[in-house]
């Protein structure tokens with residue numbers, strides 16, 4: 112039991128050690144100071160500042176001013192950018208990127224430091240991505256206070272990241288400095304605390320990983336997460352740089368995802384240590400890459416890498432990994448052959464050992480799925496299974512892991528009646544061998560997870576099979592086994608935790624399978640515990656699991672209440688509504704929606720919605736605000752193709768234009784930027800939309816070509832990020848314990864007008 116406690120303790124230590132380092136209370140002028148960075152952050156997180164909002168302009172000016180105060184000569188790159196790479200709708204914006212350059216003494220190529228200064232619509236943007244912006248400002252200050260670097264360092268605060276990676280797109284496509292970039296370092300956040308993880312690299316990353324390992328004092332990174340991230344649909348500005356062929360590294364802290372894109376992403380909720388770790392990495396890497404030859408020959412292989420306790424990075428090439436894996440495979444087969452020859456292992460025993468771990472994985476997954484289904488269905492508590500890495504979900508995680516221990520222990524208790532422990536334990540190692548081979552085929556970056564634990568676990572069996580029988584007592588074997596399981600525990604436990612943080616408690620099967628696999632390294636210890644009482648471990652683990660799950664159920668509700676309400680006016684009919692996708696009005700939205708509010712579609716207001724979407728709505732007084740306008744500048748037909756040149760504007764200076772076309776458009780451009788997904792497809796399909804953020808007051812210029820001889824049908828809806836002023840309507844302030852629903856239409860005013868151009 113002591114040994115199992117040691118294993119659990121080591122696992123927890125390897126998770127806890129990932130936390131960012133403590134605040135540097137007395138930084139020198141050349142060191143990174145989170146306290147100095149916090150001063151900037153205070154100023155830029157006063158209000159939500161999505162692109163197109165007045166608060167956004169204040170943040171832009173503040174950053175410019177901070178740069179000027181540091182004696183930089185910042186520029187604003189104001190231009191139109193479009194993103195047609197994502198699924199429709201298309202995204203576009205008039206972005207205002209902030210750039211500044213710290214001149215190097217003998218520039219080879221530039222180091223580009225990137226963070227985005229726009230925030231999600233309802234977010235104060237403290238973590239996403241204010242902390243990153245201010246860490247880069249503080250990095251610039253520290254660089255300026257130090258000996259000059261060889262290479263130029265470019266500071267880029269991108270705009271319109273949340274609106275579609277638009278600032279980054281504008282920089283790579285249109286800024287003259289883009290072609291000089293040698294390495295990109297991008298900083299992001301998806302929560303409010305946790306280590307700043309280096310989770311993504313460009314391809315052929317050997318030289319990047321070399322520098323990262325050498326420069327960064329608290330590296331948290333592994334090549335498996337980089338492989339997995341490639342499969343996820345998530346995007347950051349780094350995607351744009353990477354696609355443009357730039358090399359670099361991408362960082363984010365992701366714990367506390369409950370605040371993501373919400374008004375809770377505030378300075379009060381931010382863990383200053385995460386900001387500091389962003390900054391320390393940025394500063395160390397700016398110095399490292401800043402003094403290297405970014406044009407010279409480089410290690411262009413791909414590395415396998417992983418951190419140990421967040422303190423040091425182990426890294427080697429994929430070729431080395433392959434050689435290592437081949438050796439370990441041969442040793443595994445050799446050890447099993449030795450066991451078979453000495454009569455300690457049997458073929459059937461190996462098969463049963465392999466089967467036992469498989470059954471444990473399946474059984475543990477089923478048990479945990481059943482328990483979570485029961486908790487969910489019986490709705491024992493509203494606190495069950497909310498998204499995110501809340502305190503409650505941490506307790507569930509431990510409870511589920513313990514259920515996996517109990518299930519595995521029961522299965523092994525049953526198998527043990529028929530099969531020797533030697534067969535069961537070595538048979539389980541065949542899973543590591545199988546996964547090692549699979550990793551090399553599918554996730555080369557993940558081979559480290561299996562090769563080191565397997566190699567270490569084999570030591571037990573090399574000793575057992577070479578020493579004379581009876582030389583190693585069960586107690587000794589148990590101790591050796593625990594020590595040899597350490598690499599597995601140290602490498603796999605943080606990964607289990609990171610899976611939980613990244614994808615949430617709902618992905619229980621992945622978490623449970625990983626826990627069970629880890630237990631496959633500790634079967635001799637199971638044997639030792641069972642030698643005193645067969646059901647001791649299953650009973651103790653079940654009891655502890657129940658304890659944690661009950662504790663989770665007793666937790667108070669941790670996620671704040673949220674609601675959505677928005678205002679929409681259809682200028683064609685003069686009708687207006689208050690509407691929400693919430694099921695019913697709550698204590699605050701009931702001021703807009705009476706109890707007899709109806710649920711109906713809003714297609715008259717938003718023609719891009721499919722018919723199926725319905726909203727709870729109530730008629731509202733019409734605002735006197737002006738509707739969007741279209742002014743035709745030119746309209747002609749040539750070779751049966753009609754080309755219309757128009758200006759689309761929001762006279763009320765709204766933050767976004769939703770431009771919807773009811774006609775198929777063969778070619779289109781906005782402010783001269785072409786809109787096209789593929790060369791052969793129509794530029795703009797019928798019922799498709801372009802969301803254009805921060806249109807200038809005078810409007811945007813749209814050129815559309817269509818083969819249709821019917822009237823051209825357009826609908827333009829503009830959106831501002833506030834409620835309208837209405838006569839005789841006073842809106843009560845939202846209670847402080849309710850937040851506007853993130854990713855929703857909440858707290859916006861939409862005014863739409865249809866246009867039919869005959």
Ligand SMILES: [Zn+2]
Pocket residue numbers: 227239240272299300
């Ligand atoms: Zn972001």
